[in-house]
Amino acid sequence: MTEAKTGSGSGNPLPVINEARRLETLADYHATQLSGDPELQRIVHFAAKLCDVPTAIVSLVESERQCFIAREGLEDEETPRSVSFCAHAMLDDELMEIRDATQDDRFAKNALVQGGPQIRFYAGQPLHANDGSPLGALCVIDTKPRPDGLNALQKQGLKVLAEAVMCRMQGHRDALFAAKEIKGKEGQFLTLVDSIPAIAWSTDAEGNFDYFNRRMIEFTGIERADNIDAIHPEDAEAADKAWRHSLTTGEPYEAEHRLRHADGSFRWMMARAIPVRDDTGKIIRWFGSAVDIDAVHKLSDSRDLMARELSHRIKNIFAVVSGLISLTIRKRPDQRELGDELIQTIRALGRAHDFVRPVDGAASDNLRGLLQELFAPYGTGDGARVRVVGDDFGILARSATPLALVFHELATNSAKYGALSVEDGFVELSVSDQDDDLLVLLWEEHGGPPPKTMPTDGFGSRLVEMSVTGQLGGSWERRWSEDGLVVELSLSKKAIAA
Structure with a gap:
């Protein structure tokens, strides 16, 4: 059975692409230089969270391979073009969505479906150059089928994020071109900068602004480069601090701030600047740009x-x-x-x-904080009767519920029959990193009464078993020492740690 692509809505055959011209356009971006770019990494991280998937990628399709210049949840930096989903997605003008790859004739036998990374769900928003040349896709991937696909907000979000990717790639390409042209061709450079959709500016070595392009004037309505006071008051101090840091250290400048539009509203911008150095390495100028990211x-x-x-x-x-x-x-x-x-x-x-x-x-996301919250009814601070010691870890939101069930059950049983049922009894819970994808949590009760009979597995034990082995990817063991109950939990880091 062939699963139709959803999202295009055109119903027209895929266009015939001039591959040689497409590859020339892709080469002009020098996009592989953006591998690991912080802005693109933030985009794929947000895309994964927006669509609730483990993997998000910015993929550019070359003649023989697809390379991943930004990726979330994937180690590989490239794969052959022959197995690329994005090579199909980039040919359309709208989102390509594969809800179950095993049921799609185009991909059911694909190596990325049959083997790692076990692709089941795929959604790819095409990345097109200004001339319409397909370059690749911003895609999200899941190892589970999604019969209902993405919702409207997620689809719209991927479209906005893909536009942000192209803005970043365009900005990178423009910056490289500008850096090359500035040597001896300043007049042509200024003409070029005035033609780009992003705001561009320059300063002298000390950071005194001496040029803004036409886009800056159109955007803010400010006519004079020495009268720039358009940054939102709440953002001005942080932006100025980052700029002073770059002037002092020579490091590239990057900041997000709100800029006042000519209509009086404020829009979020991503501002960047790089230094220009002479042959001795001395900074002689700064060139910068600002891209509108308000939609994101x-x-x-x-x-x-x-x-x-x-x-x-x-x-x-x-x-x-x-x-x-x-x-x-x-x-x-x-x-x-x-x-x-x-x-x-x-x-x-x-x-x-x-x-x-x-x-x-603000949400918290560490294991010790969660445990202290759960054990608050048994005392806090110096009076805490459940004492948490050892390592701490960031935890995933989805692991909070099974962890709460497990330790609530242990604490409740201890309050009924164990160390917490007597005045001087206490529990020590130690957390240790085993460096082999395991977290070991050792629950040791002290000072409680000995069990009258060996407890049998009841509902509580089954609840702990279900939570530990099913949701936390681990195992657990109970034993009774002379001092009380000991429970050892070995839990998967992948299931718990962020």
Whole structure:
């Protein structure tokens, strides 16, 4: 069965491409010099998060290979063109979406589908030069099929991000060309700079602005280069500090700030500058550019707003469920113990959720902070009865829920039967990095009563087993020492650590 490409909407045959001309256009960008470029890396990182996929790539298709100048979640720097999905995507004028590659005749036998990286879902937004030449694609990849594909916001986001990629590549190409032409051809250089869509400027060696291109005047409405006061007041200090640092060190300048438009509004810009040196290495001038990235910022703000709203709704769900349980156990007092346990578990999940997805304030993402939040009911600071020691790690948001379930269960059992059930008992939880893709968490109870009988596997044990082996990619072991219960958890770093 052949899965039709979605997103083009044209229904027309793919265009015939002049390959020689296409390769000449691609070579003009010298885009491989942008490999690892911070701006492109931020774009692919955001694209992966926007589409909730592990992998995002900026791929440029050459004659025999496709090279990845920016990548998230992938080690390879290139693959043969013969297995390239992006070689197909770049030929269209809209997003190419493959919802299940194993069901698409074009790709089902592809080496990237049959073997690593096990591509199942693919969405590629074509990257086209100004003359329409296809250069490659900004793509997102998942190892799982996505029957429903991307939503409208994600598709629009990829389109905006692809435009930002081309702006960066265009800016890079223009900067290289300008640097070459400036030697002895300043007049031609100024004409060229006035023709580009980005803002361009120059200063002397001390950082005194002496030129802005026509785009700057059109954008801000400011006529004189020595009267630039258009940066947003909240951004001016940081931008000036970064610029002074570059003047002092000679390092390239880069800053994001808002710039006042001629209509009075402020738009986000990505500003860059590089020094020009003489034969002795002395800086003699600075040349810079500023690219409008306001659309990307608005998209990010919209996504953050949606995330906060979702987080608020989830917290409300926790509260509603707890309330329903409370109402139920009032009618069924014989189930009060079970109801109270469920309420405490839901509250633990709520604390974990609020730790990584707070409605207000900044989210936290470290393991020790999450554990301290969960164990707060058992004391904090010097009075903490669950003492967390050892290494700390950044954690993924998706690992917070299973971690909360596991340690809430251990703490609850300890409060009922173990060290936390007596006044002088305490628990030490040590976290250690085993340097082999494993985190080992050792739960050791001290000072508790010995178990009257060997506990059997009940619901709590099955819950821990499901969370540890199923969601955290690890294993666990219980044993009883003379001092109390010992639980050793070996968890996968890939499943937990950010």
